Amino acid sequence: MRLKVKDMEFGYASVTILKNVTMELAESEVLGVVGPNGAGKSTLIRCIDRIISPQKGSILVDGTDIKTMSSTDRAKKIGYVPQGVSQAFPTTVFDTVLMGRRPHFGWWSRKEDNEKVLDMLEMLNLEQFAMRGINELSGGQQQKVFLARALTQEADILLLDEPVSALDIRHQLEVLNVIRSVVKESGISVMISIHDLNLASRFTDRLLLMYNGTVFATGPSSSVLTHDNIKQVYGVEANVSMHGGRNYIAPDKPVE
Amino acid sequence: MSASSETISKQEKAKTERARITAHYNKFIKKKTIFIFFLFILVIIAAGIAATIGAYQITFTEVYSILFHGLFYNVESYEQYAVWDLRLPRILLAIFAGAGLAVAGTMMQGILKNPLAEPYTMGIASGAAFGAALVIVLGAGIGAGRYLLIGNAFVFGLIPAFVVLAFVLYRKPTPGVLVLAGISMLYIFSALTMLIEFPANPDAVKVATFWAIGSLERASWQDIFPIALVLACCIPLLMWKTWDVNILNSGDETAESIGVNVKRTKIFIMMVSAVLTAGVVCFVGAIGFVGLVAPHICRMIIGADNRFLLPASAMFGAVLLIVADTIARTIIAPLVIPIGIVTAIIGTPLFLYLVLKKKGEYW
Secondary structure, three states, X not given: OOEEEEEEEEEEOOEEEXXXXXXXXXXXXXXXXXXXXXXXXXXXXXXXXXXXXXXXXXXXXXXXXXXXXXXXXXXXXXXXEOOOOOOOOOOEHHHHHHHHHOOOOOOOOOHHHHHHHHHHHHXXXXXXXXXXEHXXXXXXXXXXXXXXXXXXXXXXXXXXXXXXXXXXXXXXXXXXXXXXXXXXXXXXXXXXXXXXXXXXXXXXXXXXXXXXXXXXXXXXXXXXXXXXXXXXXXXXXXXXXXXXXXXXXXXXXXXX | OOXXXXXXXXXXXXXXXXXXXXXXXXXXXXXXXHHHHHHHHHHHHHHHXXXXXXXXXXXXXXXXXXXXXXXXXXXXXXXXXXXXHHHHHHHHHHHHHHHHHHHHXXXXXXXXXXXXXXXXXXXXXXXXXXXXXXHHHHOHHHOOOXXXXXXXXXHHHHHHHHHHHHHHHHHOXXXXXXXXXXHHHHHHHHHHHHHHHOOOOHHHHHHHHHHHHOOOOOOOHHHHHHHHHHHHHHXXXXXXXXXXXXXXXXXXXXXXXXXXXXXXXXXXXXXXXXXXXXXXXXXXXXXXXHHHHHHHHHHHHHOOOHHHHXXXXXXXXXXXXHHHHHHHHHOEOOEOOOHHHHHHHHHHHHHHHHHHOXXXXXX
């Protein structure tokens, strides 16, 4: 297992956000994190990258406790794309992607760092925007730039918090396809929180359904996205159908 | 077309695309480097021209020959005295103060992610001015001495810096709220300064007021060395962190995930910037808006990469203060107006412009 989270608990003062969260992430696996708003999806992801520190439990990356790692070492292991990033002073796409090389070079990029940036721009079809300011790009293109930045980090684990929520369907598919192909090529592990249950079902290997700060169910979409689970967790009546071994969901109406 | 030749043409295309981007990227770096070099030349020229202006007429070439001469021989004639002991310290003070304030402004804007942040709007300059006024007004009779003034300005300049920093770290304010917090620090310290000045002796008040607006009047060689020392310590430290400041610009969580210790970096930058500001302000007074004007104009020309922006702003700030000081001492000569008035007249419209500007771009 590449990532092991055990009995993790996180809360602010009197509110508990996550309790008893135990989960794993295997090599070359895409794990989708689903659940209603406020279920703790983002909090879980942020705890794993130690943006916030859980009060209890352990997080092991390749067997090492993440608490004992320096921030640079952690950055070599885990990449993260938060939700809704914006820059105060816009920089070029090239320089933004180059930031992902921070754990690998000090003050000035080497030739190989620049080459890595070019590889990533090519892979994500961003070459034409390379020297443009990131503020000139559409939301979908920006999301691809941030993904490229996280990928140039060359971490084994990639955490993506709602990377496609704000995108149109074409960009959603593009971004998710890129993630799949990177996983196939380089064997990284991806944990991705996603609202659209059908996209989650289609583009992930396994799902983690969260509810009120706990893991409600985990496994393939056929066992997680069942009619009863959706009813209980989302409070929604949905028609669930099978297609190519995966469950597809047509939400019908809120439960009375 | 066969499948293999299609792959080859695709590879060819990718290769030319890479070459194009690399060339463009290198050209951009070259442009930024040239801009910095150009500003460096501009500093030298502006300094030379400023040294020709004054009661005693000296030409541009004479200035440089006198400077060169003075490096090896003692000052003999009046011309040499005017250049070496009257004008040069003043110009060097303008250069160092301008560079220091501009660098502090650049870095504060970077970590606070706020285009309106600078030593003046964050209240650091007025904190330092209050510290100085305390000594000038209350300590005048005790014979406190110059170093107490400098030390006091320094300590009081750090107070607003820490308040702003604590606010940023623990309250995560929006950019607008942050500026209001900074400006309220500015007002508190201005009010306190007026409070202690009001009942005081009019001569002391005049000195304190002049000092609070900022002035290069008392430039002397004995001030140049300590201020140069402050710059020599602070600027390399900040330069070393410029790449991390670039990354902070992409958001705290992103920066943290790339391996930047966000909190430590912010504290470090804010402290060094405050030391730099206080170190400058305690010699020249609260000169405002240099830290706003210099980084913004440079950013418009070379972009937001702080590795280039820092040296460019430093030199732009130096030129700006040389020019502002020349205006201050010639516009209604022989009367010399405080340089802070000139920079405020230049800077305030820019501040207003930045506030009104389309929000999407900066905040």
